[in-house]
Structures are given as C-alpha cells and as structure tokens.
Amino acid sequence: MIDPGAHAGFILAAYAATAIILGGVILASWLSLRAARARLQRLEALFPDGGKRPS
C-alpha cells in the first residue's frame, strides 16, 4: 500500500503529466477521426457518384 510521504508531489506530478500527454493524444486522435469522417460524409453527399464529372 502506498505511503508517499514527502515525495507525494513528485509521484502526483509524474502521473498527472502522463495522463495529460496521453489523454491529449487520445482526445486529438479521436477528434481528428470524427472531423475527417464528417468531412468525408459532406463530400460524398455533394458527389454521390464518387466525384466523377459527367463526360
């Protein structure tokens, strides 16, 4: 069982930094995928034939 004593701040800072960095990457990755999917859906709605122009 943990009894961090005088070094509690270091342990907390290390875990907080990890959570912020990895949490940020998770959030950014998820938001990027969501934004890209939304953009693709809008484009596919504009060009239902796959973007090909009539010849």
Place this chain on the structure above:
Amino acid sequence: MNDARPTSWLQLANPAVFNRWADRLLGPLVIVTLGLFAYGLYGTFFLSPADYQQGDTVRIMYIHVPAAWLALFVYAGMVFSALGTLVFRHPMADVAQKAAAPLGAAFTLVCLITGSIWGKPTWGTWWQWDARMTSVLVLLLIYLGIMALWRAVDDPLRAARAVAILTLVGAVNLPIIKFSVDWWYTLHQPASVFRLDGPTIHPSMLKPLLIMALGYLGLYLVLLLVRMKTELTLRRIDRLQRLAAGIPGERA
C-alpha cells in the same frame, strides 16, 4: 456484403479491407487495454512494495519504463514501415508510419518528463546530459523531425520516401539508447529487465511493470488503428476533391 477475408498483408493494402478489420479489432482492444491499465494501476499502488532505497517514488517507474520501451518499440515499427515503403512499396506502410510518429513522440515525451520528475528526488537533479538521457532527447527530436517532414512535402509519395530515408538514418540512435548505459558512465542505471542473465527486479515489482507495459502497448495499437483510419479517410477526401475538380494524377 463483401465478406472477402484477408489472407495476406497485401490484401490489407485495400483501405476498405483494412478499415473493416480495424473496426473489428478496435472494440476488443479498447476493453483489453482498459482492463490492463486498471489491473496494472492497482498493482502499482496496492500490490507492489516501496523500494528500500527510493521509497514510494519507485512507483514512477511503472509509467516511466513502459513509456521508454514504447518509445523504442514504436520507432522500431517505423523502421519496418520505412522498409515497407522503400523496398516493398506497400501502400499501407507510409500510412502506418505517418500515424505512428506522433504516438512515438508522445511516449518519448512521457519518458523524458516522468524520468526528470523521478530524477529529482532520486538523483537530486531534474536533468543531466548523460548518454541515456541525451540519446532519448535526440529520439524525441527525430520524431519531431519526421512529423515536420510529413508536413513540409506536399506530394505524399515523395514525403513518404523522404520520411522513410530519415527514419532509417535515425535508426542508428536505437542501439545507442539501449547500450548507452553500458558503453558510457551514466547517471542512469543499467538495464534491470531485458538482460541476458535475466531480470534483476523483484517479481512483486516486475509483474505490475509488465502489465502496465502491455497496457501501454494496447493503447498504442488502439491509437495507431484510429490514426491510420483517419489518414485513410483524409486520403479519400483528397482523392474525391481532386476527382471533383478534374485535377489529374489523383491518388487511389
């Protein structure tokens, strides 16, 4: 419905096939990763003992060491992707490499920051320009350079080749990081897990450490799949826009 099953890596080159398999894998991978982190963190704080010298600051090891392993593992994977781009011209190789670079940079940053925070109470300093720490900092700079190169070159095919070459050149840093603690006198301790004569770390600490490492690996795989799906979607958008605008030379 197309139920063709990939029987080789070449079939996974088809974005539709890749997306289908990624969608199947993502859910179970997320559940397994969450389970590993939950059990790993429980082991970190409640099952593993404090170190007889460092006390409870040793608990930083459970987030620092797996981040260091992943920083190297991701780069090693990028080296294989670079070979896939240059030698085999596998269409998914550069997608994987582009998706992996920011993840590798993030794990390297976690490694450096947690190492610095761990160093202060243990060594009495936040940073020392010794071989291990400096070579890991160089790894972060290589990751950032790769990410910058992807943005700097407009043509994705040319960018992929340039990045692949830079990745292969940067691979020389991997053995330097691994063996720096043996080749030079460093403040950083030598390896205590991956050793020819077996781990020197007590099993009560080794077990949660390995579980946390598997959690990190699971997180990496989840994020890699998500980022590869994003990149494929962006390429599809680019292709649609080029087709709609009548621009020749669009990429499939």
